[in-house]
Amino acid sequence: MHMGKLLKKKDKTLSAIRQAKRYAFLSSLGILSPASGRCLICGDERASLMWGGLCEKCSVNIIPNAGSTCEKCGRQLIAEEKYCETCRERERCFDRAYSCFVYEGAARQLVTRFKYGKAPYIARQMAEDMANLYIEADLSCSVIVPSPSSLERIKERGYDHIAVLSEILSKYIRIPVVYGAVVKKKENKSQAGLKGREREENVQGVYAKGENWERLRGAYVLIVDDVLTTGATASAIAEIAKKCGAKGVKVLTFASTRYSGVHSGGEREEL
Ligand SMILES: [Zn+2]
Numbered sequence: 001m002h003m004g005k006l007l008k009k010k011d012k013t014l015s016a017i018r019q020a021k022r023y024a025f026l027s028s029l030g031i032l033s034p035a036s037g038r039c040l041i042c043g044d045e046r047a048s049l050m051w052g053g054l055c056e057k058c059s060v061n062i063i064p065n066a067g068s069t070c071e072k073c074g075r076q077l078i079a080e081e082k083y084c085e086t087c088r089e090r091e092r093c094f095d096r097a098y099s100c101f102v103y104e105g106a107a108r109q110l111v112t113r114f115k116y117g118k119a120p121y122i123a124r125q126m127a128e129d130m131a132n133l134y135i136e137a138d139l140s141c142s143v144i145v146p147s148p149s150s151l152e153r154i155k156e157r158g159y160d161h162i163a164v165l166s167e168i169l170s171k172y173i174r175i176p177v178v179y180g181a182v183v184k185k186k187e188n189k190s191q192a193g194l195k196g197r198e199r200e201e202n203v204q205g206v207y208a209k210g211e212n213w214e215r216l217r218g219a220y221v222l223i224v225d226d227v228l229t230t231g232a233t234a235s236a237i238a239e240i241a242k243k244c245g246a247k248g249v250k251v252l253t254f255a256s257t258r259y260s261g262v263h264s265g266g267e268r269e270e271l
């Protein structure tokens, strides 16, 4: 690679790390906090007993990711099966993925507000739920690797939402966040709107070892992301983490799509 290009790439990675640290600092000061006690979706003042972040009305629409779930990617299944079709047919580089809610209804509204609504404070409630699942499922990891976002999208949003989420989660579960170990080496199209195979092709060659890669040698990595759809992104990041020498790689997301074979990356959608 041309030297100038290489330096530019390094600059980009460093600025992403700096930005993530800045937001971590802001969040630790409580600057990202909204007025408390209000529903994170509609703003109603009454909080629900069912789910801390929402009012009675909105909490009816949050669906726990429970019942029959894929034993690899963790997505909710429609039938009593061990694995979803995607995990049966394709190699997954992570050991196991877990998520708190089904990516529908209130969980979907929350993620949308968190990502596009200049509402980084939603991360607090999301991280709390993720921490509870981390403890309940006994994930026992040693470092968090945030799913890297593209710099362009970070600029659009005004914050690296996954870094914010990871930092708060890190405080709950007391393991450090490692930036710059797995990095985006090229920009790709947004995964939204792409189907199973397209999603896999779209993440191919996108991630690479960054200058902090040695921090993952011998580590038990927890990849953190907001949503798991087909698991293509998580698998691509896990592949790099394992190349860095990680001993194990688990994935924790706030929500995941329900596996139906039609919308969720199964073969049938490609017919
Ligand atoms: Zn509400």
Ligand SMILES: [Zn+2]
Residues within 6 Å of the ligand: 070, 071, 072, 073, 074, 075, 083, 084, 085, 086, 087, 088
């Ligand atoms: Zn699966």
